[in-house]
Amino acid sequence: MTRPTVILFARAPRLGAVKRRLARGIGDRAALRFYAGTLAAVARPIARDARWRTLLATTPRGARADWARFAPRGTRRVAQPLGDLGARMAGAMRAHPVAVLAGTDVPDLRPSDIAAAIRALGRADAVFGPAEDGGYWLVGMGPRRPARPFAGVRWSTRHALADTLRNFAGRRVALLRVLRDVDTAEDLRARATLPPPRPPCEPSAPGGPPP
Template sequence: MRFPGRRMNLRVLILFARAPRLGAVKRRLAAGIGARAALRFHVATLAATARAVGRDRRWRTLVSVTPPGARADWVGLLPRGVRRVAQPRGDLGQRMERAMRPFRFVLLAGSDIPGIRAADIAAGFAALGRADAVFGPAEDGGYWLVGMGPRRPARPFAGVRWSTEHALADTLRNFGGRRVAFVRRLRDVDTAEDLVALGAAARR
């Protein structure tokens, strides 16, 4: 798939995901509920998220998958118009930056947040109309969404302590001197405790 260059105002949403493989996804969650249950959660959440946001024509949606050579027999889970692409190589921060680099207005979101809706993505792009970057904070101190406009740091994700409560604060330090906006806080699901908390919140 070809996209217009950086000068075009194309809005692109990238969903970062691991290819659904037993024992290779949601390992912290698998430690609490088992590898097969974790895989089912991963597949169901990825498919539901792609359906919730991928049909909206206000932006182009890509699912960026690692590892790059993973089998593609699961792409039938994705709605029409959502394309699967390989994640760039490098550590997590490098892969995120390289995936976002070609696009002038771009959001990147995780695929393990059951609460994402099209309205959240629309709010993220609206925020980029008045700010240089936008973040969706997560309950654990990280973030479920990051977006950037044309004025962005050369190394936006340098020195980030991923999978810790410091991830958002570390990233924000790289955006010093730039206008930053925030959208609503959501809970990602990394552990069995997160899954229980999510269920309790849904019942409330």
């Protein structure tokens, strides 16, 4: 049986080029330390897990980085497709019948979340990991997916998940636990006081997004 594919989006950790909104509150060097530490903490255990095959999709193209510091040696690395975030995500997932894609800047992302997403795809057409700010930290899709799954999405707004779910009308969708993206200094401070995450939701019936 073919293992599902897990695609981790990662940006080359360079001073002034990562977590820019966070850097406005804590400085470029602190933001780089946060991003590099989170990248390693997220990518290493996920890429080591034999239940799936992991691709590290990196940007910008041609950027030099010691990727072996952040993922196990032998982890396959590919360049992210060109275009906006939606085009890059769709392009990265297109060749894989069952694919889960996640970012590497969500500190609480664990292999157990990837496993939960893959289980959800056994009974749903798509799965999302909702973020508190209205976006999402993970998306997974099976073979029955829209031709343009990320069309018309207002990225970096509270509408991102709702916009995406509209593209999946008529398909069964599952939700994972809610996590908080760390995009600003306020997000970083709030991590210590987050409430317990909500349990995963069951897939929604065809015809609309989950409740």
